[in-house]
Structure formats: C-alpha cells, structure tokens
Amino acid sequence: MTQASNTTPAKSLGEIALASAIKAVANDDSAAFTATVALGLVMANRQVERAETDKDITEKANKATFRVFLKRYAMKGHVVWRDSQHLVDGIATLKGKDREKAVGDYVDGGKSAGKFAKPEKARLVDGLAKLRTWSFRLMSDVCVNHAGVIRDIVAKKAAGASGDALAEVFREFVRKEYGTSFAALTERLAKPASEKEKPDVVEALFKRASDLTDTELALLVAKLEGMRLERLSVVAEVSEAFGGDVESETADDLPDTAEALAA
Structure with missing residues (x-):
C-alpha cells in the first residue's frame, strides 16, 4: 500500500x-x-x-x-532633508559640541549656519x-x-x-x-474634500484655444482629431478581443472635432 x-x-x-x-x-x-x-x-x-x-x-x-x-x-x-546624505556623512565625522552645532545648522539653517546648513528650499x-x-x-x-x-x-x-x-x-x-x-x-x-465646484475642463480649454493664432489652432485641431481616431481604434481592438461584447461609442456617436472647434 x-x-x-x-x-x-x-x-x-x-x-x-x-x-x-x-x-x-x-x-x-x-x-x-x-x-x-x-x-x-x-x-x-x-x-x-x-x-x-x-x-x-x-x-x-x-x-x-x-x-x-x-x-x-x-x-x-x-x-x-532630501539630497543631503553628504551633509549627514560629514556630520558623522564630528564629535561633541562641533557635532551638535553642525546638527543645529543642518536642521535649522539660517544666516549664521556653517557648511552643514540645510539645503536651500529643503524638503x-x-x-x-x-x-x-x-x-x-x-x-x-x-x-x-x-x-x-x-x-x-x-x-x-x-x-x-x-x-x-x-x-x-x-x-x-x-x-x-x-x-x-x-x-x-x-x-x-483626513481633511474634508473641498466643496468648490470643479472647473469645466472643456470650457477652460476652449477659452485658451481662442487666444491661439490660426496656424496654432489648425495644428491643435489636427492633433485632437488624431487623438479621437486613435481612441476609436483602441476601443475597436478591445471590443474585438472580448468578442465584440464591450459597449463603446462608434465614430457616429462622437462629434467631429474639426467641425466642433470650427463652429
């Protein structure tokens, strides 16, 4: 057995x-x-x-x-402080009052701080x-x-x-x-989330686009149209991979970017 x-x-x-x-x-x-x-x-x-x-x-x-x-x-x-390992290594070589002074400079900084002063805009x-x-x-x-x-x-x-x-x-x-x-x-x-309304992203982009030159605006339109078509292509590929079961917008469902911005 x-x-x-x-x-x-x-x-x-x-x-x-x-x-x-x-x-x-x-x-x-x-x-x-x-x-x-x-x-x-x-x-x-x-x-x-x-x-x-x-x-x-x-x-x-x-x-x-x-x-x-x-x-x-x-x-x-x-x-x-970030990016200050070299200062800590230097402080480690000191002893007694010298080390205490260096540590004080490292943490507090200030005009009277020596070579071990904390980095500018330290984080x-x-x-x-x-x-x-x-x-x-x-x-x-x-x-x-x-x-x-x-x-x-x-x-x-x-x-x-x-x-x-x-x-x-x-x-x-x-x-x-x-x-x-x-x-x-x-x-x-945790602090409570801000109750301010989120800005309208599309409206904000439209306002910024209004300041563009004709050449810059045409370039932006072309890039946006390319982005739209690329997204459609990705959606189609994913849908095909899942046997066509993924619900998605078709080209007819999405606005024509060039026409929308030209309006």
Missing part, C-alpha cells in the same frame, strides 16, 4: 511574490501607525509638561517639539514628511478636541504612575479614538 506523500508542494514565483507583497504592505501600515503614535506621544509629553505649569495646550508646542525630534534624529546619523525625506503630516494632524485634533487625555496623563503622573503606564494611556486613547492602523487613523483625520 502506497503512503500518501506529506511533501508540501513548492510555491510558485507568483505565490511567493504575492505573499511577500501583502506582508510588506501590512508591515508598512503597522510601522507608519507606530511611528505616528510615537511622535504624537513625544508631543503629548511636551503638552503634559506645559499643563503641569498651568500653561495652555497649544499646537505651537507641537511644532517646536518636532524640531527637537529632527535634531535627535539627525544626531543618530539619519537623513532629514523633508518622504518618510518624515508623511510622519510630520499625520502626527501633526493627530496632535492638532488632540489639542482642539481631546485635551482631556493630556489632563488625565497629568493627573496619573502626579499620582505616581510610571512612564510606561503614562505612555500606554496615550496609546490606548489613540487606538480607541482613531483606530488601530495607519489606514484607520488617516481616514479619521
């Missing part, structure tokens, strides 16, 4: 690639959520310190805290830019609508709670109020 084989069939390249992609995307969401909440916690701690001295809970404190974070981040040898690297956006939105909402969690942390701190316990108060608040994933948090904090 032949025994059944327990050998697991080898995964195909497609299966491996799909599983890897799913895991990577899930990990990216988890990492982004963790980082956003972590930086939010840094800002929350600053708000707690302000509240302990009867100062207002303000968004300005969040911005100042983020700059401190950037300096600590750069001090560890990480790139803050944060993508990861930090995303982190800045969502941690700021998180703490902005906390300051405006949920200042109670800051006061709660202040009270627990005064009662002798440990730093770990205080951190968990904030993390649990975020999970309950904004969700447990980066996708949920960003959806919760």
Whole structure:
C-alpha cells in the first residue's frame, strides 16, 4: 500500500511574490501607525509638561517639539532633508559640541549656519514628511478636541504612575479614538474634500484655444482629431478581443472635432 506523500508542494514565483507583497504592505501600515503614535506621544509629553505649569495646550508646542525630534534624529546619523546624505556623512565625522552645532545648522539653517546648513528650499525625506503630516494632524485634533487625555496623563503622573503606564494611556486613547492602523487613523483625520465646484475642463480649454493664432489652432485641431481616431481604434481592438461584447461609442456617436472647434 502506497503512503500518501506529506511533501508540501513548492510555491510558485507568483505565490511567493504575492505573499511577500501583502506582508510588506501590512508591515508598512503597522510601522507608519507606530511611528505616528510615537511622535504624537513625544508631543503629548511636551503638552503634559506645559499643563503641569498651568500653561495652555497649544499646537505651537507641537511644532517646536518636532524640531527637537529632527535634531535627535539627525544626531543618530539619519537623513532629514532630501539630497543631503553628504551633509549627514560629514556630520558623522564630528564629535561633541562641533557635532551638535553642525546638527543645529543642518536642521535649522539660517544666516549664521556653517557648511552643514540645510539645503536651500529643503524638503523633508518622504518618510518624515508623511510622519510630520499625520502626527501633526493627530496632535492638532488632540489639542482642539481631546485635551482631556493630556489632563488625565497629568493627573496619573502626579499620582505616581510610571512612564510606561503614562505612555500606554496615550496609546490606548489613540487606538480607541482613531483606530488601530495607519489606514484607520488617516481616514479619521483626513481633511474634508473641498466643496468648490470643479472647473469645466472643456470650457477652460476652449477659452485658451481662442487666444491661439490660426496656424496654432489648425495644428491643435489636427492633433485632437488624431487623438479621437486613435481612441476609436483602441476601443475597436478591445471590443474585438472580448468578442465584440464591450459597449463603446462608434465614430457616429462622437462629434467631429474639426467641425466642433470650427463652429
């Protein structure tokens, strides 16, 4: 009697690639959520310190805290601004006060900054830019609508709670109020879509075309007509590939571009 084989069939390249992609995307969401909440916690701690001295809970404190974070981040040898790896490499060769000064120049810039000053029109690297956006939105909402969690942390701190316990108060608040994933948090904090009416694209193009010379207008008409015919050709090819089941506009259904613009 032949025994059944327990050998697991080898995964195909497609299966491996799909599983890897799913895991990577899930990990990216988890990492982004963790980082956003972590930086939010840094800002929350600053708000707690302000509240302990009867100062207002303000968004300005969040911005100042983020700059401190950037300096600590750069001090560890990480790139803050795009296209500035060479500056970070140079800073890494320094020590003590010289390194602190270079990091300050790198993050703050300014007229008195030395050779390690941040690049002109510097932009944060993508990861930090995303982190800045969502941690700021998180703490902005906390300051405006949920200042109670800051006061709660202040009270627990005064009662002798440990730093770990205080951190968990904030993390649990975020999970309950904004969700447990980066996708949920960003959806919760997304700004409402603009209610402005979208401009009429055709009308806008027509107005711009009215300023063209006769030669330029004739060239535009020819190009538009070529585009129209090309689209018809593609639709016909797709329709044929699917056995003619794809519903599409025919040449008779579409306006003649030359006649429409000449009218």
